[in-house]
Amino acid sequence: MKMMSMGAxxxxxxxxxxxxxxxxxEFLQKRFREMTEAEKKEVIQRLEETYLRKYGKKFGIxxxxxxxxxxxxYGLDLSRCIGCRRCVYACVKENNQxxxxxxxxxxxxxxxxxxSLINLENAEHYYNPETVPEPGFMYMPVQCQHCENPPCVxxxxxxxxxxxxxxxxxxxxxxxxGCRYCMAACPYKGRVFNWSEPNIPADELNTDVHYxxxxxxxxxxxxxxxxxxxxxxxxxxxxxVEACPTGARKFGNLLDPSSEIRYLIENKRxxxxxxxxxxxxxxxxxxSA
Amino acid sequence: MxxxxxxxxxxxxxxVGTKAYYLWCAFLLAIIGAAITFYTKQLDAGLIVTNxxxxxxxxxxxGNFTYLVGVAxxxxxxxxxxxxxxxxxxxxIVVLGELLAASAIIMAxxxxxxxxxxxxxxxxxxxxxxxxxxxxxLLAWDVIVLNGYLVLNTIVPIYILIKTYFGKEPTKNFVIPxxxxxxxxxxxxxxxxxxxxxGLAARPFWNASILAPRFLASAFxxxxxxxxxxxxxxxxxxxxxxxxxxxxxxxxxxxxAMFINLFLLGAELFKEYYTATIHLAPMQYxxxxxxxxxxLVPWIWxxxxxxxxxxxxFLIPGTRKNLITLNIGSLLIIVGVWIEKGLGLIVPGFxxxxxxxxxxxxxxxxxxxxxxxxxxxxxxxxxxxxxxxIPIQRGDFVHSKYGKAAVKRxxxxxxx
Numbered sequence: 001m002k003m004m005s006m007g008a009x010x011x012x013x014x015x016x017x018x019x020x021x022x023x024x025x026e027f028l029q030k031r032f033r034e035m036t037e038a039e040k041k042e043v044i045q046r047l048e049e050t051y052l053r054k055y056g057k058k059f060g061i062x063x064x065x066x067x068x069x070x071x072x073x074y075g076l077d078l079s080r081c082i083g084c085r086r087c088v089y090a091c092v093k094e095n096n097q098x099x100x101x102x103x104x105x106x107x108x109x110x111x112x113x114x115x116s117l118i119n120l121e122n123a124e125h126y127y128n129p130e131t132v133p134e135p136g137f138m139y140m141p142v143q144c145q146h147c148e149n150p151p152c153v154x155x156x157x158x159x160x161x162x163x164x165x166x167x168x169x170x171x172x173x174x175x176x177x178g179c180r181y182c183m184a185a186c187p188y189k190g191r192v193f194n195w196s197e198p199n200i201p202a203d204e205l206n207t208d209v210h211y212x213x214x215x216x217x218x219x220x221x222x223x224x225x226x227x228x229x230x231x232x233x234x235x236x237x238x239x240x241v242e243a244c245p246t247g248a249r250k251f252g253n254l255l256d257p258s259s260e261i262r263y264l265i266e267n268k269r270x271x272x273x274x275x276x277x278x279x280x281x282x283x284x285x286x287x288s289a
Numbered sequence: 290m291x292x293x294x295x296x297x298x299x300x301x302x303x304x305v306g307t308k309a310y311y312l313w314c315a316f317l318l319a320i321i322g323a324a325i326t327f328y329t330k331q332l333d334a335g336l337i338v339t340n341x342x343x344x345x346x347x348x349x350x351x352g353n354f355t356y357l358v359g360v361a362x363x364x365x366x367x368x369x370x371x372x373x374x375x376x377x378x379x380x381x382i383v384v385l386g387e388l389l390a391a392s393a394i395i396m397a398x399x400x401x402x403x404x405x406x407x408x409x410x411x412x413x414x415x416x417x418x419x420x421x422x423x424x425x426x427l428l429a430w431d432v433i434v435l436n437g438y439l440v441l442n443t444i445v446p447i448y449i450l451i452k453t454y455f456g457k458e459p460t461k462n463f464v465i466p467x468x469x470x471x472x473x474x475x476x477x478x479x480x481x482x483x484x485x486x487x488g489l490a491a492r493p494f495w496n497a498s499i500l501a502p503r504f505l506a507s508a509f510x511x512x513x514x515x516x517x518x519x520x521x522x523x524x525x526x527x528x529x530x531x532x533x534x535x536x537x538x539x540x541x542x543x544x545x546a547m548f549i550n551l552f553l554l555g556a557e558l559f560k561e562y563y564t565a566t567i568h569l570a571p572m573q574y575x576x577x578x579x580x581x582x583x584x585l586v587p588w589i590w591x592x593x594x595x596x597x598x599x600x601x602x603f604l605i606p607g608t609r610k611n612l613i614t615l616n617i618g619s620l621l622i623i624v625g626v627w628i629e630k631g632l633g634l635i636v637p638g639f640x641x642x643x644x645x646x647x648x649x650x651x652x653x654x655x656x657x658x659x660x661x662x663x664x665x666x667x668x669x670x671x672x673x674x675x676x677x678x679i680p681i682q683r684g685d686f687v688h689s690k691y692g693k694a695a696v697k698r699x700x701x702x703x704x705x
Contacts, residue, residue, distance in 0.1 A: 027409065031413075031420060034420075101337070102337065102342075102343075108644060110644055110645070119567050119645075120641075120643075120644050120645035121567060121570055121641055121645045122645065123644060123645040123646070125644070125645075125646050142644055151489070151490065151491060154425050154426065155425075155426050155427065155428065155488075155489070156422060156426060157414055157421065157422050157426040157428035157429045157432065158413045158414055158419060158420050158421070158422060159420050159422045160413070175410070175413060176406075176407065176410075177405055177406065177407045177410045177411070177413050177414060178336075178405055178406015178407040178410075179401075179404070179405055179406070179428065180346045180347065180404075180406070181426070181428050181485075183343065183346040184346060184347060184486075184489055184491070184492065184638070184639075185489050185491055186491055186643065187490065187491035187643045188643060188644070189343070189642055189643045189644045189646075191343075192343050193336075193343055193346060193406070194335070195335055195336050195337035195341075195342065196334055196335035196336075196337035197334075197335060219335040219406075220335050220336055220406030220407050221406060221407065277490045277491070278490075
C-alpha cells in the first residue's frame with residue numbers, strides 16, 4: 001500500500017517530464033535511518049554514480065555508524081583564539097560547502113570588545129583588519145554546539161535531522177524538505193541553507209565523504225557542522241582542530257576519563273554558550289590564561 | 290443521478306455570469322498566470338531568488354501564512370452568535386463565512402508550499418506515507434489541525450448548500466455538532482500556529498506567552514474586517530441577502546477584539562521596555578530601529594495608526610453604523626493587522642540573529658509576485674464558491690422540483 005501510494009505520487013510529480021531511473025530512485029528514497037543495510041548500499045552506489053556524472057570524480061561515500069562508548073565533545077580556548085578564520089576555510093574545504101552565491105560557512109568567528117562576552121549584540125561578524133589579533137578585542141568562533149537537547153531536532157516536522165549515538169547532530173540531506181524551522185529554532189546559528197545549487201570548483205572537491213556529513217549537497221536543503229563525522233569516526237581530528245595555528249581547538253571523547261576534553265572540563269574553568277536555554281551543548285569554551 | 294445533474298449544473302453555473310464577473314475572473318487568472326512564471330523561476334534557481342537569507346530565513350510567505358490562518362480562525366466570530374445565540378441576521382452569512390475560512394486555509398497552505406525548499410519531497414510530511422514528527426514538532430501539529438479545519442469548513446457549508454438545493458432543511462443533529470466542533474478548532478489552529486513561533490527559546494521576540502492571545506485577538510479583527518468588505522461587495526454584485534444590522538453587529542464585536550489586541554500589545558511593550566533587557570532588541574528594531582537599521586519602523590507605525598483609528602471608528606456607534614466609515618475602518622484593519630502580523634511579527638524574530646548580526650529583510654519582486662498569485666488564487670476559489678452558494682441560498686438555484694431552475698447571469702438586487 002505504502003509503495004503503491006508512493007509510486008502514484010512519483011508518477012504524478014515526475015510522470016510528464018522525462019526522468020532517469022536514478023532520479024526516480026532518488027525521489028522515492030527512504031529516510032536514512034529506515035534503510036536496511038542492503039538499501040543503504042544501493043543508495044550509496046547510486047549516489048557515487050551520480051557524483052561521478054556530475055563532477056567527473058570518483059567519490060568514496062562512507063556510512064560508518066557511531067562507535068560504542070563514544071560521545072564527542074569539543075573544547076575551545078578563547079584566550080588563544082586570534083580570530084584568523086583558518087578554521088572557517090579549512091572547514092569549507094573539508095566539508096564541500098558552496099563557495100559563492102551562496103557562500104556557506106559552518107563556523108562563524110565573531111569579534112567582541114573586551115569586557116563584554118554574553119551580549120552578542122555588539123559582536124562584529126565581518127571584521128577585516130590587516131593583521132589579527134587586534135588590541136582590545138577577543139574572538140569567539142561559533143559553530144553547531146551539538147546539544148544533548150537540540151531544539152533543531154525537536155522542531156523538524158519530518159525527522160530529517162537527529163542526534164547520533166556518539167552525540168553528533170546530523171542531517172539527511174535527501175529527506176530534508178527545506179522548511180527551515182530548524183534554523184529558526186537554533187540559538188547558535190548552527191545551521192545554514194543552500195539557497196541555490198551549491199557552487200564548488202570540481203578540483204577543490206573533497207571526495208572522501210560520509211553520507212551524513214560532507215557529501216555534496218543539493219539546493220534548498222539545510223546543512224551544518226558534523227564535527228567532521230567522516231574524520232572523527234576514523235580516528236582523525238575535525239579539520240578545524242587541525243587547522244588552528246594556536247592550538248585553541250580541542251576535541252575528544254567525553255566518556256573517556258583520560259581524554260584531553262575531560263581534562264579540560266575538570267581542570268579549566270569552562271562555560272557553554274547560552275546555558276540558560278538548557279540545550280546542554282557539548283561544546284565547551286574556556287580560558288587557559 | 291441527481292447528484293450528477295447537480296454537479297453538472299454547478300459547473301455550468303460558474304461559467305455563466307455578468308461582464309463584471311468575467312472581468313474579475315480574468316483579472317485573477319492573469320495574476321495567477323504571472324505568479325506561476327515567477328514560481329517556476331524559484332523552483333528552478335532555488336530560494337536564492339527571494340530576499341531571505343540564513344539570518345532572516347522566513348519572510349513574506351510565512352508572514353502571509355500566519356495572517357491567513359488568523360483570517361480562517363475568525364470564521365468563528367460569525368458562527369458563534371449565529372448558532373449559540375440564534376442571532377438570525379448573521380445566520381445567513383455563516384455559510385459564506387465558513388467558505389471564506391476554507392479559502393483562507395487553502396491560501397495559508399499554499400504559502401507554506403511556496404516557502405518550502407523541496408516541494409518535490411512534500412510526501413515526506415504526509416502521515417503514514419512519509420514521516421510526520423508528531424507530537425514533537427509544532428509544524429506537524431499545524432499540518433494536522435489546518436487540514437482538519439479545512440475539511441470541517443468545507444463539509445458544513447457544502448452539506449447545507451446541497452440540502453438547500455434539494456429543498457430540505459439541514460439535519461440539525463449533523464450540522465450542530467460539527468459547527469460546535471469548529472469553534473474550539475478555530476481557536477486551536479491559531480493557537481497552534483502561535484505556538485509554532487512561541488516554542489522557540491532561540492527567538493526571544495516570539496518566546497513570550499502573550500503571543501497566542503495576541504494572535505487570537507488580532508485575528509478576530511482582521512478576519513471579520515475582510516468578511517465585512519466581501520459581503521458588501523457580494524450584496525452589490527451577486528445580490529446576496531444580508532442586512533446592515535448584521536454588519537453592524539460584527540463591527541461591534543470587532544471593536545472589542547481590537548481593544549484586547551491593543552491592550553495585549555501594550556502589556557508586551559511595557560514588559561520589554563520597562564525591564565529593557567537584551568531581549569528588547571527585536572522590539573527596538575521594529576519600533577525605533579537598531580544600530581542604524583530601521584526598515585520596518587515606518588511600517589509598524591503605519592500599522593499602529595491604522596489599528597488605533599479603526600478601533601475608534603468601530604467603538605463610536607455613529608461611525609460604526611455608517612457604511613462609509615465602517616468600510617474605511619475595515620480596510621484599515623485589514624492592512625494594519627497584515628503589517629503587524631506579517632512582516633512585523635516574522636522579521637523581528639530574526640533581528641538581531643542569535644549571534645547578534647543584523648540583516649535587513651524586505652521582500653523582493655519574486656516574493657511579492659508569488660504572494661499576489663496565491664492571494665489571487667484564493668480569491669478566485671472564493672469567487673467560484675460564491676457563484677454557487679449565493680444563488681442557492683437565495684433560492685434561485687434549486688432542484689427543478691422546488692422552483693424555477695434557471696442559470697441566470699445576474700439576480701436582481703435586494704434592498705439592504
